[in-house]
Amino acid sequence: MKKILILFVFSIAVSLDLNVSSSLKSGYCSSYDFYDYSENLLDVNLFSNNLFFWTQYEYSNPPEIGFPLNDFRKFRIEYSAGGLSLKAGDIYEFWGRGLLLNQFDDQTTNFDNGTRGLALEYMKGPLTISHINGNSSIWLMGQDIRVPGYNNIHSMMANRFQYDWSRLSVGITQLKSNEIHQKQVNIEAPANVNHNLRGAYFSLISNNYDAFFEYVDKVATEKPVVFDVQPNDTLKRGHGIYGNLNFYLGNWALSSEYKRYSFDASHTDLTADDYGNRISFQQMPTLAKEHNDVLLGRLVHNYNYNDERGIQFEINGSVSSLNLLAQYAHLSRNNTWQSISLFEWVPSPISNLLPATDPSALPYFENYFEATGYALKEKLFFKLGFGRTKEVLKTNRYFEGNQRDINSIFILDTTYNEFDVYQDFPIIDTLEMFDTTESYIVESKMWQVSKAMTLPMEFQFSLNNGYNIGIGFQYQERKYYDRIVGNSSGYSTSDSSWVMLFDDTGEEIEKNETKSKLVNRNGDIVQTQFNRVFYFQISRTPKWSLTITQDFTNAYEGAIPVDPYYNPLEALISGDLKYFLGSRNTVKPPSWIKNRWLSAEVSYNITPAQRISVMYGSIQGGLFCSNGICRVIPAFNDGVKLSYSASF
Secondary structure, three states, X not given: OHHHHHHHHXXXXXXXXXXXXXXXXXXXXXXXXXXXXXXXXXXXXXXXOOEEEEEEEEEEOOOOOOOOEEEEEEEEEEEEEOOEEEXXXXXXXXXXXXXXXXXXXXXXXXXXOOEEEEEEEEEEOOEEEEEEEEEEEEEEEOOOOOOEEEEEEEEEEEEEEEEEOOOEEEEEEEEEEEEEEOOOOOOOOOEEEEEEEEEEEEEEEXXXXXXXXXXXXXXXXXXXXXOOOOXXXXXXXXXXXXXXXEEEEOOEEEEEEEEEEEOOOOOOOOOOOOXXXXXXXOOOOOOOOOOOOHHHHOOOOOOOOOEEEEEEEEEEEEEOOEEEEEEEEEEEOOEEEEEOOOOOEEEEEOOOOOOOOOHHHOOEEEEEEEEXXXXXXXXXXXXXXXXXXXXXXXXXXXXXXXXXXXXXXXXXXXXXXXOOOEXXXXXXXXXXXXXXXXXXXXXXXXXXXXXXXXXXXXXXXXXXXXXXXXXXXXXXEEEEEEEEEEOEEEEEOOOOEEEEOEOOOOOEOOEEEEEEOEEOOOOOEEOOEEEEEEEEEEEEOOOEEEEEEEEEEOOEOOOOOOOOOOOHHHHHHHOOHHHOOOOOOOOOOOHHHXXXXXXXXXXXXXXXXXXXXXXXXXXXOEEEEEOOEEEEEOOEEEEEEEEEEEEO
8 A cells, every 4th residue: 555655646746747856875785794784775855846755765685774675665745835734654853852752763773763644734923833643663672783672653643832932932742642562571462551741842042042941741551451450540650851051152152951851760771661651752862972983982871761860061162273172961860779688779869950979870971072173274184082981880789778687588489390400489478577686887889880081083184186184093991890899798688688798807897899890802801991993094085085994902891702714904904914925824813913803995986976885894893872872783894895875
């Protein structure tokens, strides 16, 4: 039916002699470690004065990320006349700052929260009325880093009323969605959840400043499977606040932001089986800087839209031909947490509006400074940066207070399995007992920390004959460790008490240590991870460019990546002439190349509207974030990537 409709609209548009434009993007990849894909995207646009039609056809088998497809992927027809605008097909809208609705299609992260349906908008003087109605099937990533693991189906309706004065704009928003939420533990029993969101925002623009504020309230109810249960019992409640205030003085600008998102609070990270909280239509400001530099991009904070508050300040301006930027961000959860037992965590609300520094609230700190400009009669462009980050990634235990000695005894389901082997099943009951022992102060804390310092640098020199030479270098020092503090080593479920630390004489001792979680290729623990990225580029404007990139690290926080056979590019760039003389083992890499990833890329502009690029080599991979959505890009070893793009 979809294909028939698209072809029908297309035929009518052609018969009306509309203007036509199109674009094609193709990508091919094959590597040693089976990171292979072949994908093609064709976009076609038809338009006249009042009519616009767009469709996207995809042939991907397999795609870089997502599912194989050979079909029309997207389509939309738009008509506008007077103050009325009509859209039918795949709808993407952005209201306020996204606390209630922010829709986009990001194929790099395979995130698509668009709505297939109808959008109406009517403008009459200062009044704007908007309406959206349709369905969304939102696929989200699971354990596999290339194939989505589950999807949530939404039947949604949203409305907006906005009134604009000369400098003041006020909006009222509402969104309702009936969601079929796919669980990961019990996939055959999805949850039927109703979400109701109401919000308001205003913006004020002046000559020297502007301000924005948005508030959203959310209530979720679940339709139960048990008939005698009330169908409208509240599942979860939450709200979100975002504010932005900017000042302008000559060449300088100061930006300040504040957020407090409180849609669901949990000590552990939320999973697919947590529902009724923030939904995928809500893509809100992160208050952390998205960097283009590779090493800074790998340190992106793991945003928590359900439970996080934060502040961010940024100042930028120019002095003569020098552009300066300074940024600071501080984020945390909305509560501090106490692990009063092995299984029980108790939250305590933060007393003020600002983010916390207590490790149990998982704080994140970021500082970044940058200077850019031109020198040597504007032939030399330079960028110098400095960044620091510190983040508490996880708390394993965090307790400080009176010992809970023999306060409760956990009863386990102790049975024998089919092989007559004794096993402990989860707790099925507790037996409360009176505390008859003398209480004493216990401190037992363990949390994981990541901290880093990064120096990105870039230089671009333009020659008189049209050639350009570029050099980039990024240096990073990173520590990743467990921080352990206190007089207790852990918790005993047998007597429901914290296990105290004693020395050989029976004296109580305090532990205050840092344990690195970084290892080298030999499996030895190292204290600091050193990362370096270097690239050299030569180009002839506007026809072609050649870029050689080297990525280096001395340590790993997880599995040590597999190193394929020693290839000619690695030998050439490293200056290993023995490789080409036949005296070097081409199968077993030498030790000095094992921690390096080398690649060479050639790009050529066939015409002003056509571009082709070929890359050969290896890429380390790692974390990549776009629009607040993050994915892990797998390592790419000893392979070829080919891309082609064209506009017609």
